[in-house]
Amino acid sequence: MSKIHAVVLAAGQGTRMKSKLYKVLHPVCGKPMVQHVVDTMASMQVKDIVVVVGHGADAVRAKLGEDVAYALQEEQLGTAHAVQQAAPFLHDKEGTTFLLYGDVPLLSAETLAALLTYHEEQEAAATVLTAVLSDPTGYGRIVRDEAGEVLRIVEHKDATSEERAIQEINTGIYCYDNQKLWKALAQVKNDNVQGEYYVTDVVGILRDAGEKVAAFEAADPDETMGVNDRVQLSEAEAYMRRRIVVEHMRNGVTVLDPSSTYIEAGVTIGSDTVIHPGTFLRGRTTIGSDCVIGPNADLTDVAVADNVSLTYTVMVDARVEHESTVGPFAYVRPGSVIGPKAKIGDFVELKNAKIGEGSKVPHLSYVGDAEIGAGVNIGCGTITVNYDGAVKHKTTVQDGAFVGCNSNLVAPVTVGQNAYVAAGSTITQDVPDNALAIARERQVNKIDYANRMPRKGKKQS
Template identity: 80%
Template sequence: MSKIHAVVLAAGQGTRMKSKLYKVLHPVCGKPMVQHVVDTLASMRVEDVVVVVGHGADTVQATLGERVAYALQKEQLGTAHAVQQAASFLQAKEGTTFILYGDVPLLSEETLTALLHFHEDQKAAATVLTAVLPDPTGYGRIVRNDSGEVMEIVEHKDASDEVRAIKEINTGIYCFDNQKLWNALVQVKNDNVQGEYYVTDCIGILRQAGEKVVAFEAADPDETMGVNDRAQLSEAEAYMRKRIAVRHMKNGVSIIDPLSTYIEADVTIGSDTILQPGTYLRRGTTIGSDCVIGPQADLSNTKVADGVTISYSVLVDAKVDEQATVGPFAYVRPGTEIGPQTKIGDFVELKNAKIGKGTKIPHLSYVGDAEIGEGVNIGCGTITVNYDGAVKHKTVVQDGSFIGCNTNLVAPVTVGKNAYVAAGSTINQDVPDDALAIARERQVNKPGYANKLPRKSKKE
């Protein structure tokens, strides 16, 4: 196989999106559209990828980083003009070049690989990726000869009734012999109503030169969908979400209701895990095997080990070890590490906390900037008082300790091993190992005093 190159056109402003965000940076399943394209090319080990940028060039470069080259199209003068901006990177090279678009995020590695192999097997100068549509209105039609080669691409407005009856359309995606592409590009004219230079004209130029031009039909026309407005963005999102869900189900994940389950790109899930309805797994999240996630679980950039159960909870930038349970209604914030066989219950909030093996925080507690050991029991209503208005301080509760209900642990403070803290205490000094700490006012009862207090009459 020859060396493979790619030009990704991503310079259009995308005014129909009606957005401050540059069009190709709008996300589909949590990843910017242009990044889907570049990641697919990376998985194919394409040697040179040149992204042609214009509007929003800085933000595109900040998103994609240094793994691709960038060419700037200062004026928007058509697709051929955009490709020509990559001349300094590709013009002298041999091999095959893809021409792709940053707003066509659904193209799969399988489709592009099949297109590439067909192009090279045919020894063609150019191969057009086509699609057959039930209603091809508005698209350029592919006119083939008896041998199946492409004779011309006729735009809908210029087509006769006979040509309009053709349902095979040009997707605008191509494979070119790289040297023949650049030879054709210099011959493209802008003698059209728009005064622009179009890559489509390269097809006619190559045909006139006696070169072989062929077409490869995409198995799934939806993959070639371009995104120009918010409605098409939602269609692309739905398509990719379905594709992601199917891939996980084929790999042994049970998704009870795929229509109400949202899995973003690059999420990994182990076999025999069950995703309940309302689950949202965002980018950077990994789920182990034999887990139950949901209902209504929202995980972002969270690492979940095997055998974990999470329900009705939000986890962000966190880690959950094997056999732990989280929820319902827990909020696990960045920097938290939940140890194996732990229990994090309802209305518990954790932030930048390390929770040891077998520890229980069953309900109604806040644990922040803390290190909780193994086998600890945190009673209902416990709060780590970690912020003094200027600095966050750390709380340490060592192995085997018991923290009674409605306890305030005023950091910095350490509760030793196997210690007890009595319910209702406010602890602002360290508690030694094996000690019982009681920090509350002694109860005083005053007989009959309640009768001296003003009361509303029963009539009121």
């Protein structure tokens, strides 16, 4: 196989998106469209990737980073002109060059590899990826000769009525012999309705030079979908979401209702895990094996170990160790680590909290900026009072401690090993190991007090 290069066109403004966000940065399944294209090339071991930027160039550079080269198209004069901006990076290289688009995010590595293989087998100067559509309106048509060879590609607005009846369309995706590409680009003219330089004209130029131009039909036309507005964005999202879910299911994950399960592109899930409806798995989330996730779990950048159960839970930038349970109706905020065999119950909020092995925060508690040891019980309604209006302070509850219901732990404070905090206490000082802390007003019963109080509806003498 020859050396492989890629040019990704991402310079268009995308006015039909009607958005302040540059078009190719709109996410599909949690990842910008152009990032999907670049990542697919990287997965195919393509080393020379040149992204042609224009509108929103700085934003694209900031998102993609330094793993690709950038060529700037300052003036939008058509696709051939855009490709020419990559010449300083590639014109002297041998091998094959992909031409791709930053707003065509659904193309799989398998389809592009098949296109590349066919291109090399045909020893073609150019091979275009085509698709057959029931309604090809708006797309460039593939015009073939009687032997099936590609004669030219004609844009819809420049096509005759006979040419518009052709259903095989140009997806805009190509493989080129790199040296022949740059020679042909130099001959492209702008004598067309739009006055632009079309990269599609390269096909005719190569044909006139006696070069072979091949065409490879995509097995799934939906993969070639471009995104120009919010409607197409939603269609691309639905397609990719389905593809991601299917891949997980084929890898041994049970997804009870794929249509109501949202898994982003960077998520990994172990075998024999069950995903219930209404679940969102986002960002860099990783799920282990034999877990039960959902219903209605929303996880962003969360690491979940094996044999974990999460129900009706929102978690962000947190970690859950093996054999723990979280939920229902728990909120686990950034910086939190839930240790092995721990239990986080209903209406519990954690923030930057470390929960030790086998510890329990069963219900109706807030634990923030805290380190909870192993084997600790946090009673219902316990609050770590971590904020004094200016600074966050840490609460430490050491191994084996028992905190009674409706307690306030006013940080900074430490509850020692095997210590007890009586229910209803407000703890403002450290509790020694093995001690019982009682910090509440002594109960006073006033006998017959109610009989001396005036009551509504009762006439006073």
